[in-house]
Amino acid sequence: MWHTYNLLQVGDSLRASTIRKVQTESPTGSVGSSRVRTTLTLSVEAIDFDTQACQLRVKGTNIVENQYVKMGAYHTIELELNRKFTLAKKSWDSIVLDRIEQACDATQKADVAAVVMQEGLANLVLVTPAMTLLRAKVEVTIPRKRKGSCTQHEKALERFYEAVMQAILRHINFDVVKCILVASPGFVKDQFIAYLFKEAVRHDNKVLLENRPKFMLVHSSSGHKYSLKEILSDPTVTSRLSDTKAAGEVKALEDFYKMLQHEPDRAFYGLAHVEKAADALAIDTLLISDKLFRHQDVATRSRYVRLVDNVRDNGGNVRIFSSLHVSGEQLTQLSGVAAILRFPIADLSETEEDSSSDDD
Numbered sequence: 001m002w003h004t005y006n007l008l009q010v011g012d013s014l015r016a017s018t019i020r021k022v023q024t025e026s027p028t029g030s031v032g033s034s035r036v037r038t039t040l041t042l043s044v045e046a047i048d049f050d051t052q053a054c055q056l057r058v059k060g061t062n063i064v065e066n067q068y069v070k071m072g073a074y075h076t077i078e079l080e081l082n083r084k085f086t087l088a089k090k091s092w093d094s095i096v097l098d099r100i101e102q103a104c105d106a107t108q109k110a111d112v113a114a115v116v117m118q119e120g121l122a123n124l125v126l127v128t129p130a131m132t133l134l135r136a137k138v139e140v141t142i143p144r145k146r147k148g149s150c151t152q153h154e155k156a157l158e159r160f161y162e163a164v165m166q167a168i169l170r171h172i173n174f175d176v177v178k179c180i181l182v183a184s185p186g187f188v189k190d191q192f193i194a195y196l197f198k199e200a201v202r203h204d205n206k207v208l209l210e211n212r213p214k215f216m217l218v219h220s221s222s223g224h225k226y227s228l229k230e231i232l233s234d235p236t237v238t239s240r241l242s243d244t245k246a247a248g249e250v251k252a253l254e255d256f257y258k259m260l261q262h263e264p265d266r267a268f269y270g271l272a273h274v275e276k277a278a279d280a281l282a283i284d285t286l287l288i289s290d291k292l293f294r295h296q297d298v299a300t301r302s303r304y305v306r307l308v309d310n311v312r313d314n315g316g317n318v319r320i321f322s323s324l325h326v327s328g329e330q331l332t333q334l335s336g337v338a339a340i341l342r343f344p345i346a347d348l349s350e351t352e353e354d355s356s357s358d359d360d
Contacts, residue, residue, distance in 0.1 A: 002131060002324065004079060005049040005056055005105035007087060010296050014058055016085035017043040018077045022068045038068050040075055050325065051133070055080045089195055093305045094312075095293050095320075112241060113172050114181040114231060115164060118223030119157070122164045124171055125228060129244045131324030134225060136167040161195040168196075179240060183220035183231045193217060216240060229326045249327045252287055252319045256338050261309055265344035270335040271303070278307055283316040283340045289336035291323035304337070311339075 008014070018040055023033050043061030049056055056079040062069045069075060079085055089096070112127040124136040140160040143152045172180065182189045193215060200208035218237055220227040231237055232250045260267035267276050277283050288308065295301045308318050321328035331338065 001049070001052050001056060001079070001081065002322070003070045003099055004085075005047065006099055006290055008044060008056070008075060008292065009089070009294075009301075010044055010046070011090065011298075012044045013041055013063060014044055014060065014077060015039065015064075015088075016077050016079060016083065018075065020068050020075065035161075036068055038066060040064070040066060040069060040077065040250060041077060042077060048316065051131070075245070079185050090104050093302075094309055095305050096147065098320075111177050112179050112181065113168075114183065114228055114230065115166065115192075115226060116166065116220055116223050116227050117182070117184045118162060119188055120299045121223040122160075122167070123223065123225045124167045125225060126171070126177075126323075127228070127232070131322050132225075132228060132326050135171040135303060138163045139165055157191075158195070159322050162199075164192060165196050165199060167203075169207070174207055174214070178214065180211075180215050181218055181231055182215055182238060183218045183227065184223060185219070185221060188223075189217050191198075226326075229330070232326065233350065249319055249321050252285055252326050252340075253286070253330060254322075256287060256340055259340050263344060265346045266341040267338070268341065268345075269338035271307075271337055274337050274339045275303075276346060277339055277341055278310045278314075280294060280344055281314050282345055283311045283314070283339045284342045285319060285340040286311045286340045287319050287321060287331055287340075289321045289323050289328050291328070291332060292336045307337075308346045 017037060018139045019035050019037050022036050023031055025031050040062055041064040042058065043063045044058055044060045046059040047056065048059075054199070054284065057076055058079060059074065060077060062071055063072050063299070077085075078277075102217060114125045114127060116123045120140050120142040122136075122138040123134060124138070126133045126135055138164075140156060140161065140163060144157045145153045151213065160273060168180070173211070183190075196208065204355055216237070218231055218234055220231050229250075232241070233254050238251060256267055268274050274283070274286070278286075286308065287303065288304065292304045293301060295304070311318055321331045323329070323332060
C-alpha cells in the first residue's frame with residue numbers, strides 16, 4: 001500500500017470497484033437510497049494514506065460515463081490490500097518504474113522486528129524496507145525494590161515480561177521476519193530473553209524455540225522508539241542486517257554525516273548544492289527522500305527525477321529513503337536531499353554562501 005501511495009499522483013486516472021450511495025425514485029414518487037457496487041474511473045485530485053489501517057483514500061472526479069454517477073461528479077475510492085485497480089498516467093518516469101520493480105521484488109522485503117525496552121516499558125516495532133511501524137507498546141508500573149523484600153518488584157517484572165512475550169507472539173510473523181533485535185540499557189534484555197525461552201520450554205512453544213537463532217541482543221540507551229536509530233547503526237547489528245535495505249539507508253546516512261564532519265567539501269545537502277555537484281559529475285552517492293517525489297508541482301517533481309537520472313547516468317549510486325523510516329525522517333531535516341561526492345568541491349559552497357548572503 002505504501003508503494004501504491006508513492007505511485008499515485010494528482011492528475012492520474014484510477015479505475016477501481018467501489019460502493020456508491022444512489023438515490024432512487026419509485027413510481028409513486030417516494031425517494032429512497034441504496035448502496036450499489038460499481039466500477040468508476042476517477043481523475044485523481046487528493047490522496048490520503050492511513051498507515052494504521054493500511055488504506056488509501058483517493059478522491060477525484062468521475063471521467064467515464066456510468067449509469068449511477070454523472071460525469072464530473074466527485075467520489076472517493078478506498079484502496080486496500082488485495083483490491084484490484086488500474087492506474088493510468090500521462091508519463092511514467094524512471095522513479096515510478098523503479099518503484100514498481102521494487103514492489104514486485106520479493107527479496108526486498110527482508111524484514112526486521114525490534115523490541116526496544118527498559119524496565120516497565122517496551123516498544124515492539126516492525127522495520128520494513130519502507131517504514132518503521134509501531135505494532136505494540138507495553139507499559140507496566142514496576143515498584144522499587146524494598147529493603148528485605150523484592151517480591152512485589154519481581155512479580156511486576158514477570159507480568160511485564162509476560163506482556164512483551166504475548167506482544168511478540170501476536171505481532172511477529174516468523175515466516176517473514178529474518179531477525180528480531182532485542183535492545184535495552186543494562187541487563188533488562190538478557191533477563192527478558194532468559195524468561196522468554198524458559199517459558200517457551202515450559203509451554204513447549206515450538207515457534208519460539210525454532211526461531212531462537214533470529215533473536216539478537218543489542219544495547220540501547222532507552223526503551224523509547226527513538227533509540228531504534230542508534231540500534232540500526234550499531235556495527236554488530238549492521239553486519240547482521242547487511243542484506244536488508246533498511247540497514248543500507250542507515251549506513252549511507254551515517255557515511256554522509258561522517259563525511260560532513262571530516263571532509264565537508266565532499267558532503268553536500270540542499271537541492272541547489274546537490275544539483276551543482278551533479279552537473280560537475282561529482283556525486284558518488286545521492287541520498288533522496290521519497291517525499292520529494294510526491295510533490296504536486298510537476299516541474300518541481302521533474303527536477304528531482306532529472307537529478308536522480310543524471311546521477312545514475314554518470315555511474316553514481318542513488319539511495320531513495322522512505323519518509324516513514326527513521327533514516328528518512330533524519331534526511332528530511334537536511335531538506336530531503338544530500339550527496340557524498342567523489343572528490344571535494346571547495347569553492348562551490350563558498351560561492352553559494354556568498355550569493356545567499358547577497359540575497360539577504
